Amino acid sequence: MGSISVGERVLIPHSVHGSVYVDGWFEGISWNCDESFVAYVAEEPSSSRPTFNSLGYNKVGSTDKDCGSWKGRGDWEEEWGEAYAGKRKPALFIIRIDSGEVRAVEGIPKSLSVGQVVWAPSMESSDQYLVFVAWSADKRKLGIKYCYNRPCTLYAILAPLHKSGVKELELKDDSIEEFSLLNLTKSLSSAFFPQFSPDGKLLVFLSAKSSVDSGAHSSTNSLHRINWLTTHGKLSPSENIVDVVGYHSLCVHSVHNEPCC
Numbered sequence: 001m002g003s004i005s006v007g008e009r010v011l012i013p014h015s016v017h018g019s020v021y022v023d024g025w026f027e028g029i030s031w032n033c034d035e036s037f038v039a040y041v042a043e044e045p046s047s048s049r050p051t052f053n054s055l056g057y058n059k060v061g062s063t064d065k066d067c068g069s070w071k072g073r074g075d076w077e078e079e080w081g082e083a084y085a086g087k088r089k090p091a092l093f094i095i096r097i098d099s100g101e102v103r104a105v106e107g108i109p110k111s112l113s114v115g116q117v118v119w120a121p122s123m124e125s126s127d128q129y130l131v132f133v134a135w136s137a138d139k140r141k142l143g144i145k146y147c148y149n150r151p152c153t154l155y156a157i158l159a160p161l162h163k164s165g166v167k168e169l170e171l172k173d174d175s176i177e178e179f180s181l182l183n184l185t186k187s188l189s190s191a192f193f194p195q196f197s198p199d200g201k202l203l204v205f206l207s208a209k210s211s212v213d214s215g216a217h218s219s220t221n222s223l224h225r226i227n228w229l230t231t232h233g234k235l236s237p238s239e240n241i242v243d244v245v246g247y248h249s250l251c252v253h254s255v256h257n258e259p260c261c
Contacts, residue, residue, distance in 0.1 A: 010100045017093055017104070018043030019086075025145060026090045026115030028132065033122040037094055037161070039105075039130050041115050044089040046077075080113070081142040088141075090115050092132060094159060103160055105130065107181050113137050116193060120156065121200030121228065128159045131184070131203065133192045148208040148218045154184040154191040184226060187241060189213060196228065203228050204244065 021027045021041040029040045080087045090113050092105035108114060112134040120129040135144065135152045144150060158180040184203070185191040189212040194205045203226045211219040223245040 010095065010102075012102055015045055016102050017045055017091065021087070021090050021115065023084065023087070026084075026087070026113070028115050028117035030118045030130075032119045032128060032159075036097055037159075038097065039092060039094050039117045039119060039159070041090050041117060042093050043087065044091040044104075078137075078141045080144045082145045084144060089113060092117055092130065092157075094161075105157060105160060107157060108134070108155075111136055113141070114155075118194055118196065119159075120203075121196060128161055129156045129180075130159050131156050131194045133194065146217060148190075148221075149211040149215055151189050151212050152192050153186075153188075154194055154203075154205060156180075156182045156184055185241065188224070191224070201228055202226070 019042065020029075021043070026041055029038060031038055077088045079085055092108065092114055093102055094105060095102045113136075114132050114134045117130055117132040120131055122128060132155055133152050134155055135150060185205075185207075188207055188209055190208040191205050192208070194203060196203055205224055205226075206221045207224055208219065208221050210222070211217065222243065225242050225244050227240065
């Protein structure tokens with residue numbers, strides 16, 4: 001595939017991934033520091049479905065009766081529901097702008113649905129990290145849009161990039177496995193909407209821990225920050241999560257029947 005011009009579309013086959021997520025919750029589209037790569041969220045490619053021929057279900061040892069059974073439809077996959085019909089498994093991908101090459105971000109457990117990805121500030125080495133939100137789908141998926149009481153976590157993962165011979169970043173080969181998945185918010189039951197400060201030293205995010213801890217579908221959110229530290233070009237995650245604006249501070253005036261600030 002040749003270089004991409006401004007305003008040109010990139011057609012990505014369904015074998016790579018499904019629809020790009022632009023829903024306002026899972027969605028995440030982020031440029032890296034020099035705008036050579038874009039990280040985004042899209043539907044993970046579906047597992048292969050049974051094929052049919054003139055005799056019905058096309059599989060060794062099967063009969064045409066399978067055509068009308070569950071075997072002919074493949075395994076059922078739960079959707080996220082509530083305005084998210086058809087959304088089953090959001091996953092992370094990276095596209096190289098000058099060539100249109102797309103690569104899935106490996107190393108994320110299959111039990112996690114991901115979204116809201118942002119590039120971390122560039123480091124001294126070639127290592128670059130992606131920060132994203134993940135929701136566990138081990139028990140059930142139905143209900144995400146209005147369910148702020150669903151636990152979620154901030155993770156950082158090493159982007160599949162390396163420096164080429166001409167000192168520019170390129171996508172790593174599929175055969176090179178170098179995963180570095182880090183849980184950034186172990187002490188919080190909820191963390192979402194990550195953003196970096198302009199100087200790249202702080203990672204700020206919202207939390208609905210009051211909803212998660214109480215069970216209420218929607219409660220007052222709180223604001224937190226983490227120092228984004230690097231040592232010799234490597235990420236050194238800090239467990240020191242600072243409460244910038246706690247949910248108690250946000251609702252202090254409601255005790256006196258005044259509007260919340």
